[in-house]
Amino acid sequence: MNGDSFSAGEQIVSPAYIRQGREARRSHEQLIRLLLEKGKCPQEPWDESTIELFLQELAVMDSNNFLGNCGVGEREGRVASSMVARRHYRLIHGIGRSGDIAAVQPKAAGSSLLNKLTNSVVLNVLKIAGARTATGCFVVPMATGMSLTLCFLTLRHKRPKAKYIIWPRIDQKSCFKSMITAGYEPVVIENVLEGDELRTDLNSVESKIQELGAENILCVHSTTSCFAPRVPDRLEELAEICAKYDIPHIVNNAYGVQSSKCMHLIQQGARKGRIDAFVQSLDKNFMVPVGGAVIAGFSNSFLEEISKMYPGRASASPSLDVLITLLSLGASGYKNLLTERKEMFTYLSSELKALAEKHNERLLETVHNPISLAMSLKNLNDEGGTAITQLGSMLFTRQVSGARVVPLGTSQTVNGYAFKGFMSHSNNYPCAYLNAASAIGIKKQDVDMFIKRLDKCLRLCRKEKHLGAQTAGDLQATKEDVRELAQQLSESLQVKAEDQQLLT
Amino acid sequence: MNGDSFSAGEQIVSPAYIRQGREARRSHEQLIRLLLEKGKCPQEPWDESTIELFLQELAVMDSNNFLGNCGVGEREGRVASSMVARRHYRLIHGIGRSGDIAAVQPKAAGSSLLNKLTNSVVLNVLKIAGARTATGCFVVPMATGMSLTLCFLTLRHKRPKAKYIIWPRIDQKSCFKSMITAGYEPVVIENVLEGDELRTDLNSVESKIQELGAENILCVHSTTSCFAPRVPDRLEELAEICAKYDIPHIVNNAYGVQSSKCMHLIQQGARKGRIDAFVQSLDKNFMVPVGGAVIAGFSNSFLEEISKMYPGRASASPSLDVLITLLSLGASGYKNLLTERKEMFTYLSSELKALAEKHNERLLETVHNPISLAMSLKNLNDEGGTAITQLGSMLFTRQVSGARVVPLGTSQTVNGYAFKGFMSHSNNYPCAYLNAASAIGIKKQDVDMFIKRLDKCLRLCRKEKHLGAQTAGDLQATKEDVRELAQQLSESLQVKAEDQQLLT
Amino acid sequence: MNGDSFSAGEQIVSPAYIRQGREARRSHEQLIRLLLEKGKCPQEPWDESTIELFLQELAVMDSNNFLGNCGVGEREGRVASSMVARRHYRLIHGIGRSGDIAAVQPKAAGSSLLNKLTNSVVLNVLKIAGARTATGCFVVPMATGMSLTLCFLTLRHKRPKAKYIIWPRIDQKSCFKSMITAGYEPVVIENVLEGDELRTDLNSVESKIQELGAENILCVHSTTSCFAPRVPDRLEELAEICAKYDIPHIVNNAYGVQSSKCMHLIQQGARKGRIDAFVQSLDKNFMVPVGGAVIAGFSNSFLEEISKMYPGRASASPSLDVLITLLSLGASGYKNLLTERKEMFTYLSSELKALAEKHNERLLETVHNPISLAMSLKNLNDEGGTAITQLGSMLFTRQVSGARVVPLGTSQTVNGYAFKGFMSHSNNYPCAYLNAASAIGIKKQDVDMFIKRLDKCLRLCRKEKHLGAQTAGDLQATKEDVRELAQQLSESLQVKAEDQQLLT
C-alpha cells in the first residue's frame, strides 16, 4: 500500500491505528532494505511473513506479473498451472541469460535481484563458515558433480593441451564421473594408510605431475568431505604443489561447508598455494532439496568465465530455496546448526565407540575426518560377505537411513576404470566397516535411535550365526533367541510398534 | 485412510455416508492407478485435489517423511525451512543417483516414481505432438543449451577423434555456446536466402563434411524452432546426409513441440535418415518455469548413455512442474493449447500484415516458419540505426515483451567467433525487421494489445522524424503531434491509464 | 519495498529494469488504492497476486505480526500452528470488539480494514444485484437462521410486549427455529394454492394481525427464495401491511441475491412499504464455504443496533472468504455468474419438462419461482410412499446432490409444532414431486448429468414395479430389464464407469 492507500485507510479506520500499522510495516521494509543494501545474510531470522512479503515484491517486478503486459516472444513466463505458479511464488523467468548464468534479465528485474542477492548472501555465509577471503560465488541448479564438470570444461579453454586430471582416490561415483563427462582421463592417486586413516599420497601426486608434464594436466581435483576412514585431502600441501607447477586446483567440498575444519583447509590452501574454485552441494550444507551447488573461489575473473560457460538460462528453484532458508535461519540460526552438528558428532563418536566395544569391534581412529565415522565389522565379516550385506538391509528395513556398510574385497568398474576394494577408497583396506555421519540437522534422537537399532541388528546377526551350534544346556539363551527371531520375522512385515512409540 | 479407519468412521458418522465418501475416494484412486499402470498423460484434466492427493502419496514414500526414520548419512533430505518443504510437496531427494540421472533411489521411492512417471508422461505427449515413433525421453533440470552440451559430451566417448560440429547458422547464443562449452569447434554453415526466407544450405553441409572428414565431425547440430525470416532446418535432408556419412545428428527443438510442423520434421528425419536425439525446452513448450529440458530420441541405448553421463543427483523441480502441469491440463487440454496457438498465429499474421501495409512496410513471407513472424522496418532503418533501437525500447516501456527489433549490420563476437549481421542469422539480410511470435499460451488480447501499441510506437517514431520538417500549414497534424509527444512523455512516467483499462 | 530498497536494487540490477518493475508494482497499488477509496467491488477481477499482496499488507498492520510486539494481555492473536496462521493469511484478531461486531480494533488495524471494506464491497454488490437503495449491511459469521435470530433479539428491545412472529409457512427448519430460538411463538400462515403455486395468503396475514394486536407482534418474517411449488412471498403487499400496522418486517432472502426477481421484490417492498432488514446466506449467494450471512437494510440506525447486539468479537473467516471471492470475480464476473444461472434455469426448465413428459409426469407451473423447479411424481407415488424414497436414495448413490423428493403426507413435529405435509409447505399438496434448482455456479454439465441420471432412475423404478407382471412373450424387454437390474446391482457397489467417463 502506498501513501494514498494509507490515507484512504484512515478514512475507514482510526488514523492512529493506521499509523501504528504503517509503522509496523516499516519494520519489515527496513529488513528488506538492509538486505538489499548490504547483500548479507541477516543476523537474526526473518519471519515467514517478511519473507513472503519480500518474494511477492520481487515477483511483481517480473514481466509475467505485469498487469498490462502483452507478450509476443517465444518465452513469456506464462504458466499453465496455478499450482506451479504458486509454488514458485510466481517467479517464473529463472536466472541468467543465454550468454551468462549470472546475467541480469530485462524481462525479469525481480528474478534478477533474487539471483544476485542469493549469490551475495551465500558468499557471506561461506565466509562466516570459514572461507574468509573468498571473493565470489554463484549458485547453479546442478548437483556437485555436474558443477565440477562445468569447472573442468571452463579450464579446457585455458589449457588446450591438457588430457589428465590428477585425482586422489575417493570412492564416490559422481565426482569420478564429473571428469569422465568433461572428457578427461582421471589419474587415480591411491591413498596411503596412516593408522586407520586413508590420507593423500603427496609424493605420488608430485611424481605423477612430473611424469605426465604439467601442461598435460588440466588440474588437480581434490576432496574435503568424505566417508571415514578416508580423511580430507591435504589441501594446503596440494595447493602448494599446484602453485609450484602452475596447475589449476579444483576442490570438491561437497558437504564441507558444515565443518569448520574443511573450510579451514580451503582457506589455508588458498592462502598458501592455489585453489581456483571450490564446489559444494546446496542440499548437503544448507538443508534444501537436492539439485543445486555453489561454485566459489578466490578470483572473480575465473568465476565469471565459469558462469559464462553455462549455455542458457537456468532454474531459479535452488536459488530460491537457499535464499528462503538462509533468511529464515539468519546467520545466528545457521551458526547454531553448525554448533549442534559438531556436538552431535562428539556424541555419535562416543556412543558408537561404546557400542563397538560392547560388540567386540572398535571405532576406527580417524581424527582428521570431522563428519564421518567408521566402526569395524570384523566379526561379521569373518562369516563371509553376506552377513555384512544382510546387516545393511536389516538397517534399511528398520528405517535407518544413511548407515553404509562396506564389505571387503568389492570390485567395481566405473566408466571402464576398475576399482579394487570399491567403496573403501583403497585397494585393500584391513577390515570391513560401517559408516555413520553427523551431518547438519542431525538430532540427538537420530543418534539414539540409530545406536539402539544397530545394537539390535548386530545382536540378531550374531544370534543367527550361533544358533545352530548351541547346546541343549543353553536353554535360557535359546528362549531369548526364539523371541528375537520371531520378532525379526514380525519386523520384516512391519516396523516394530515399540520403535514407533519412541519415534513419534 | 485404510479400511480400519473407514470402519471407525462409520461409528461416528452414518455408514451410508461413509460408504459414499469412500466410493468417491475410489474415483481419485482410480485415476492414480491408471496413471501408474499406463504411464500416459490422462485424457482429461485432473482436479487440483487429485494432484495434491497423488503428490502427498508420493511424498510419504520418501524416507525423509518416514515417521520413524533415523538418518546418519550425509544427505538425509532434511529441510530447514518449512516454506521450502511445502513448496516442494516434501519431495526433497531430487531425482537420480550419482551414477545415473534416471536411476531409482532406495531412500526415495516416491521421488523415483515421480521421475519415471514424468518421463513416461512427457514421452506420451511428445508422441501426441507428432514424434510418433520416439522411444524414450528424460527430463533434465538444465536449460536446452546445457542439455545439448550433455549430448555432445556423451558423443565424445563414441567419437574420440572428432573436433568439429556442423552447425547451420542460427543467431542464438546458448545453442552456439553449447558446442563451445562441450569443447568443440562449431563449423558455421551460412544459410541461403530463398525469397524472404533463410534456409539450410545443404550443399555446403555436405561439402564441408567431405572436406573435414566424417570421423572428425562429432555431429550435425540442427535447429527447428527459430526466429523468422530463418525457417526450420531441412531436417529430412540433413538426416539423410547424416545417415549417409554415419554422423550423429542432434536436433535443437527448443520450442518446437508446440508446432506440429517442427515435430513432423523430426519424425520424418528419423524415419528417412538419422536423428540421435532432439532436445526441447520445458518452459517454452509446457508453460512451466524456466530451467528444464527434455532429451528425447529414437534409440533408448543412446538415451541411457546420456542419462548416465550426468554426474550426480539432480533437482526434481522441473519434473514436478511439468508433471503437475500435464496432469492439470490433460492430453485434451494440451491439444487445445496447441490448436489455440495455431489459430493465434494466423490471427497475428493477418493483423501484422495489415499493420505493416498501413505503415508502408511488409510482412516478410516466411511460410516455413510456423511460430515466428517478421515485419520489415525499412522506413525506420533509412533514418539510421538508432530509430530501430528506440522502437525497441519504446515497446519495452509499454510492457510489450518478446517483440525483437533487428537492425542491419550488427556485428558481434561470441566466444572468439565473429558474426556479421548478428541476430539476423545472415551476414547481410536485405532489411531491418521486427519479430513477433505466436507461442503457446498466447491470447487474442496479447495480439490486440501488441498491434495497438506497435501502431502507436511506429506513428510516434515517424512523427519525431518529421517534426522538424513540417510546415506551418500542417497545423492539425502538429496539434496531434504535440498531444502524442506529451502522451509519450507521460507514458514514460506511467503506463497509460487507457491501456490499463483494456488489460485488467 | 520502499524507495530506499528500490535504490539499493538499482545498484544490483540495471536501474531501467528496476524502474520498469517499480512501475508494474504501481499498477497493483493503484487497484488497492481504488478499493480503499471507493469501497466498491472492482469492475474487473483482481489477479491472485494482487489479492495476496493486499492481504499481506493488511496482515502486517495487525499487532500479532508486529516484529517488535510484546503481549501481556489475555488475547494476543498468538497462533500455535503455522498451518492455521497461513490459512488465515495471518489475520488472527477476527472482527469487531466486545461491544459491537462492526467496531474497529486498536490492536488490529488490518483486520478492521478488512471488516469495513468487506461490508462496503458486499453492499455494493447487493445494490448491483437489485437492492438499489439499500443503505448498509454487515457480514456475520453465522448462518442465515442464527442471523435472523439476532434480528429478532434486537427487535425485542424495541417491542417489549411482543410475543408472536407472523410467518407465512415455508418448510425449512432453520428459519422456523430462528424464531423459536429467539423465544417467540411463530404464527404460521398457511399458503394458498394458485394453479400449481403456493403463494402468500395476504388476507390471513392481515386478519391475524388484527386478531393478535399489532403491539403483540414482534414482526412479520417473510421469505423470498424457496423450493417450488412455493414461490417467493408477496413482499410488496406484506411490506405495505407492515407499514400500515407499524410492524417490523424481516425478510429471509437466503439465496435470493442470485435472482434479480427476489432482489426486485425486496427493493419494491422497501419502496412501497416497510422492510427493516433482509438476511442472506454468504455461501448460497457468493460461492464461499458455509457459515456466513449478510444482514442488510434500508436504515443504518437499525443495522447498528443489530451489530451492537452481537456480544463479543467474531470470526473474520466468512468476511475474508467473501472479500477474496468478490475481488477475484470482480463485478463483471459476478454479473456473469448471475446471467449464466438464469440461462441454466431456462435450460433446466425445458430439459426437465421434456423428461417429465417422456415419463408421463409434468413440470409444475411455478412461474413466480425464479430458482427452483418441481416435477410431479404421480406415477411413482401411486405405488406407495417407498418408491419415492427409493428414488431419492438412487439419486444419492449416483452422486446427484440437491435433488429433493417430496412424498405426500409426511408429518413432522418441529420444536413442538406439528406440520402436516412437511417439506411441501402445505398441509395437502395435490401431488408428490421432485425439486431441482438452478443455483449460482451451476454448469450445463450438471443439468445434463442430472437429466441423464434421473431418466435412468425413473426407468429403473418403473421396471422394478412392472417386472413381476410381465409375460413370457415380452422377451426383448425382459432382456433389457435383466441388464438394467444387473447394472443397478453393480452400481450400488460402484458408480458406473460410463458415467465416470462422462464426468471426468
Place this chain on the structure above:
Amino acid sequence: MNGDSFSAGEQIVSPAYIRQGREARRSHEQLIRLLLEKGKCPQEPWDESTIELFLQELAVMDSNNFLGNCGVGEREGRVASSMVARRHYRLIHGIGRSGDIAAVQPKAAGSSLLNKLTNSVVLNVLKIAGARTATGCFVVPMATGMSLTLCFLTLRHKRPKAKYIIWPRIDQKSCFKSMITAGYEPVVIENVLEGDELRTDLNSVESKIQELGAENILCVHSTTSCFAPRVPDRLEELAEICAKYDIPHIVNNAYGVQSSKCMHLIQQGARKGRIDAFVQSLDKNFMVPVGGAVIAGFSNSFLEEISKMYPGRASASPSLDVLITLLSLGASGYKNLLTERKEMFTYLSSELKALAEKHNERLLETVHNPISLAMSLKNLNDEGGTAITQLGSMLFTRQVSGARVVPLGTSQTVNGYAFKGFMSHSNNYPCAYLNAASAIGIKKQDVDMFIKRLDKCLRLCRKEKHLGAQTAGDLQATKEDVRELAQQLSESLQVKAEDQQLLT
C-alpha cells in the same frame, strides 16, 4: 494409492522400495486410525504431512469434491475462488444441519467427521486440563458472548417464567451483553473487597435469589478467568446455592482452560453442586484465530438441547483450526504450553513486583487470580486522570499490547445500565492500577520487553511531571531528562531502533 496402484508402482520402481514406502504410509494411516477409533488428542504431535493427508482424506469424502457429482440443489458447496477453496482444504459444507449444529450431513461425510472428531478431541483436552468428569462439548463458530447467549436462549424454553440472571459483577462488555441480547435483566451482584481482591459476595447472591424467587431466575451466570484484582468466582459455593434452589448455573470460563485453578473450580462446582454448562473461548485457550467457543458440560441432554437451538449450519472454520492445532501440538505439547504459562506467570509476578517497588508502587496481592496481575498506579493517579491514560497510549505506541490501565472513577452506561468505576469490577476500588497477564503462549521475551518498556514509560511520566520543579543544582538529572524527552519525541515518530534490535 490403493493396492493396485502400489502393484503398478512396483513395475516402475523396485518392489522393495515400494514396500518400504508403503510401510511408511501405514505409519501415517495408523495415526489416523487411532484418532478415529479413540477420538482423543494424540499424545505426541502429528507432522504437518500427516495432518494434511488426513484433511485431504476428509475432503474427498464431501460431495463437492466428488469427481462425478452433479448438483441441482440450492447449496452445493461450489467455490468461486480457488484461493478460498484451498484455505479451507476444500471442506466447504460447514458443520451441522438446519436442525442441529451437531448433526451429520449426508452430502458431507468428511466435514461431518471433522465436526464430530473435533468435539471429541476438544472434550479430551478439557478433561486433561482439569474438567475430569465433563461428559460432552461442542465447538461453535461464535465468540464466548454469543455462545453464552445461546445457552440462555436454550434455558428460556425450560424456565418460561424467568426474567432475571444473577451475575456477580465482572466489567467486560460482551458477557454483560450476552444476557441483554438474550432478553434478560442482569441482576448485578457487587463484589466484596478482601485484602486487595474482589471476590464473590455469596450472601448477596443467596439473598437476591430469595428476594426475586428462584422460578423467576433463569440462571446464575458466574465467571472464572478475569482481570485482577477481581478473582474467579467462588464456583463451588455458587454451584451449591444453585443446587439448593434448583437454579441453572452457566459458567463463563472465557480463558480459563489454560489455568488448572479455573478448571479445578469448575470440576469442584460440578461435583459439589450444579453447573449446567461452561463456555470457553477457542482463541484465548487454544491459540487459534478469534471466532470460536466451546460449550461444555456435565450432562449430554442439556448440551444436545443447546446444539439443537442453533438454527442452521455453521462455519467449520473454528473447528478446523482447533483440530489442526491440537493435532499439531499433541496432548504433550498442549500440556507443555500450560506449564510454560504457569512458569511465566510466576516470572511476571516477581518482575512486576520488583518494578513496582522501584517505582514506589506495589503489586496487588491477588493470590486467587492465576492469570492476571495488577500493579498499583497511585503516584500517577495523584496527578489527575490524564497521566494514566497517557501511560496507556505510551505503551500502545511502544507496541506493548494487552497492558490495560484502569483509572479511578470511570463511569459508563452499557445498554442502559450505569456502572460506577467501570473496568475495575467495583464501584470504588481503592487505587488506579495496571493489568498484565500471563496467557498461554507468552514467552520470557514478552515479559522482559514489557518490563523494560513499562519501566521507561513510568520514568518518562515521572520526569514530565517533575521537570518544571527541578533546581539548577540537579544538573546531571536534567541532562538525562533532556535526553529522554528527546527520545520520547523521536519514539513517537518511530519505534526505537534499540528495541527493534532486541526484538527481532
